[in-house]
Amino acid sequence: MNDPNRTVMVACAALGKELREIIDRYGWNVELRVINARLHNRPQLITGAVAEKLAETQPDTDRQVVVYGHCGAPDLDPFLKDAGVERTLGPHCYEMFGGEEFVRLMEEEPGTFFLTDFLVKSWKNLVLEGLRLQQHPELKEMMFGNYRRVAYLVQVEEERLLAKAREIAEWLELPLVTRVVGYGHLEERLAAIMEGKPQPTTPVTVGLDGLDAYPTLK
Structure with a gap:
């Protein structure tokens, strides 16, 4: 029941x-x-x-x-x-986790690729395998070529995840910045x-349909 x-x-x-x-x-x-x-x-x-x-x-x-x-x-x-x-x-979850820090990072460098704890943990399954980059490495430039840096929005600080984020940034051949933002x-x-209260917002909470810091297959 x-x-x-x-x-x-x-x-x-x-x-x-x-x-x-x-x-x-x-x-x-x-x-x-x-x-x-x-x-x-x-x-x-x-x-x-x-x-x-x-x-x-x-x-x-x-x-x-x-x-x-x-x-x-x-x-x-x-x-x-x-x-x-x-x-x-x-x-997207980057704005949810990052809030005003996400806005600052995007204003500073619009070509920022974002990571979260989940994406760091799931990089191989979700990105390398999910986007078929292992079978088609030529897609890497097409999907990530316009990015200029990686920003890791940290939920819970763990050295192993930070090390993995560094590996991802190296694979992308981009500099890495980290921000501890929690939830x-x-x-x-x-x-x-x-x-039952109004949800907090940022300047990009609504109307950001074209700004997805995550590559997708159409």
Whole structure:
């Protein structure tokens, strides 16, 4: 039997670890359902996957929240508006985690490629294999050639992840900068949703459809 006070969060798996920690810290009655992060390589499939997860819940008894950025899915927000489901604000997880620091980094160097803890951990699976760069190394220049540096937005400081981020920057042949940002606006926006308050924003929270610091296959 469903708990009428339960919230079902449908989220990208790239945020799964952080979301579980935030949910536990606040003691929220939340059931988290995640979607494979590889869909970022096929953003046109994200809305359908979100719709499937939402359909598994009972909207008459379960509150529904979607924890995704815009992430290049042009029909996601219109679908959620029609369904009456709230989404965490933001174009992508880099802005959610980085907040104002993300804005500063982009103003300083628009050609910045961003990393998070999840992307560092999943680089081989999500990028090298997911984008078929091992089979087609010639794609590297096409996908990353316009970037000028790498910025690692650190959620939890770990030397092994920093070392891996250095390896990624070396593979990209780009300089690396690091910023410890924690969970940033992701946590603040979730708390606002759960408390029925306005979500905090940055100057790029809305209307950043063309700025996805993540290569995708069309």
